[in-house]
Amino acid sequence: MKPRPDYFSDDRPPRRRPAKKRPPRKSATERRSERASKPDRPRQDRPTLVPRTARQLAFYLLQEGDLLGERERGGQPPLFATERLESAFTEFALSPEDRRLAQELLNGTIRRKGTLDILLSDCCQRPLKELELELVWLMRLGAYQLVYLDAIPDHAAVNETVDVARWYDKQRWCQFLNGNLRSVSRLLAATEVIGPATDTLPTRDGHFRSLTKPLFADPRHEPQRYLSETQSFPGWLLDRWSKQYDFDELARLCQWFNAPAPLFLRVNSRKTNRNELLSQFEQAEVAAEAGSLDNSIRMRKSYAIRNLPGFDEGLFTVQDETPQRVCSLLNAQPGEAVWDMCAAPGTKSTCLAEAMNNQGTLLATDINATRLKRVQENARRLELSIIKTDVLPDNPPYAIRVQFDAILIDAPCSNTGVLGKRSEARWRLRSDDINELARIQRHLLGAALTFLKPGGRIVYATCSIEPEENELQVRQFLQGHRDLELQSEEKFTPGQPADGGYAALITRRTDS
Known part of the structure; x- marks a missing residue:
């Protein structure tokens, strides 16, 4: 028998294999974030998207191209959102209620992007710029409902937004999206407040929403920055406007631009007059009233313009x-x-x-x-x-x-x-x-x-x-x-x- 090599000698300490270094265990939130940001496998059988609900249509238009040039891809749609929305209403069949909600969600999410990103950045463990832009838009869409649409219960806002991810064939987004939107919901306090503060933000009609932590500039010391952050306006634009408007007017302008704009019609005076057209609207239960000009009508509710009495006959235009x-x-x-x-x-x-x-x-x-x-x-x-x-x-x-x-x-x-x-x-x-x-x-x-x-x-x-x-x-x-x-x-x-x-x-x- 061959002598044993000395490295097997019993009088030597046993050789131990070095312990394998394992990376620190990641939290569940980090794992969800990584899964959400992984690219999809190529799929040839992805169905053509056909929006059937307000949230689906709003997201369909939000994710189309790099809407605001955030990733510098140069793929901005040539038309504004409201113009594309009118075309979408013609292409996709939605109920009147869903049409009104889609319009609110689309425009509101875009307008309030700056404020929504502040809230989402506090809740999300990864920078928003590292996530897929489509996912970020869906997060904004859900957060907008939670913060600004009181008529929609929080659980409905979260669940319905997660369902949009499934419709978009992004199952891997669902858990991440659900977790972050619920974090936004927890960030919103139930207490009523009456004015600006580092933990409040204006919503509509002069009302304020309270947060569970301070996220904004102190309005006492940096009022213009507070306005920029909570009313979702670029700071350079407010700086420019401050040279011709005082602070109260700045705040009014921001509030006006963030609210749904009133819709006016111009009566075609060659074919009818305002009283006759208003009478047709009244018979069709269309809420409208005389505007401040002779041929102007102000709509009191949102309607599908093409379905209004007199549209096909050319009695008015928007x-x-x-x-x-x-x-x-x-x-x-x-x-x-x-x-x-x-x-x-x-x-x-x-x-x-x-x-x-x-x-x-x-x-x-x-x-x-x-x-x-x-x-x-x-x-x-x-x-x-x-x-x-x-x-x-x-x-x-x-x-x-x-x-x-x-x-x-x-x-x-x-x-x-x-x-x-x-x-x-x-x-x-x-x-x-x-x-x-x-x-x-x-x-x-x-x-x-x-x-x-x-x-x-x-x-x-x-x-x-x-x-x-x-x-x-x-x-x-x-x-x-x-x-x-x-x-x-x-x-x-x-x-x-x-x-x-x-x-x-x-x-x-x-x-x-």
């Missing part, structure tokens, strides 16, 4: 009172040649054509051919034959051989006067965009002047409340054109009673 006032300022007359320079989707073009009693020439142009189709659709429904459309190139020269009596420039702008209706605008806008937009506006004013008759008039309008896009823009333009005169201008304050914006009436001297 238009806020502020743009109705802008069109009135141009004072288009029957027989005139009128140019609506940035026309799509055509609500102002049709307003001008109605004022002209469908007599004369009205050219509606835009750089977007797809959006111009909506101008044609609206004109056909309202039976306005004088509207002709044309696609403009991005830059002059324009192949237009007509001199116009009146020109409307509804210029591209920052949309800061309509942030409630265009929910994404506050998040897409950057501080340097306003200077670039002002440059485009100056270009449009100069181009329009080429086609204006002596004695003709221009209305320059925006849906912005920024001076650089409004009165300062007009003052600067007039300094370089001595043949022009400012006849009148009007600033429209958001919420008093309708959209915010600006309009200036400029005329050209007859001897120019």
Whole structure:
């Protein structure tokens, strides 16, 4: 027998295998978070998504592309959420109640994104930016219901939102989503509060919601930051507004932009009058009332517009009172040649054509051919034959051989006067965009002047409340054109009673 190697000798201490180092055990929350963020296996049989409920439709639109450019993928949808929602209502069959809830969920979740992210970040153990963007939107959707929709019980908000994950074929999200939404629910205290504090946030109608811990800036020392965090507005935008508004007005503007915007209709005066249309609405049990303008109707509830009495017959169109006032300022007359320079989707073009009693020439142009189709659709429904459309190139020269009596420039702008209706605008806008937009506006004013008759008039309008896009823009333009005169201008304050914006009436001297 061979001698044993000495390393087996009994007089040596037994050799022990080094202990295997194990990573520290992760918590259940961390394991759920990792499972939720794992990519799905490729599946060829994933069914086409067909939203059947309000929450499914809201999420369907929220997850479509990088809505707010958060991940810098450059996949933002070309249309605003409210525009896509109207198309979705036509495509997918939902009950009237679900349509109203879908509208509230979609716009509310986008508007309140900043505040919702503060709450979710406190409850979630992983940074939101490390999670799939679609999952983050679904978390926001659930949190919005918990925080802002008192009529929905917490358990229903959580369970129904988790069901959306199953519908979206994301079973692995469910446990993570359920846990984090329940954490948000526990963060909300039941006690009533009457004012701002580090552990309260304003909801609606001046009411405040209490939290179980402080999460916000101290309103006594940093009131503007508190407003930014609890009303969900970019800080740079509030800094800008604070130069022209005091704090109370800032707070009012934020509250207005975060509430559902009132819906106005413009009566087609060529076919009916306001009293007759209101009578039809009353017979159909549609809640509406006279607006502050002769042809304006204010809707008291949300309805599917296409289903309202008189829509197919062209008796009305949707238009806020502020743009109705802008069109009135141009004072288009029957027989005139009128140019609506940035026309799509055509609500102002049709307003001008109605004022002209469908007599004369009205050219509606835009750089977007797809959006111009909506101008044609609206004109056909309202039976306005004088509207002709044309696609403009991005830059002059324009192949237009007509001199116009009146020109409307509804210029591209920052949309800061309509942030409630265009929910994404506050998040897409950057501080340097306003200077670039002002440059485009100056270009449009100069181009329009080429086609204006002596004695003709221009209305320059925006849906912005920024001076650089409004009165300062007009003052600067007039300094370089001595043949022009400012006849009148009007600033429209958001919420008093309708959209915010600006309009200036400029005329050209007859001897120019």
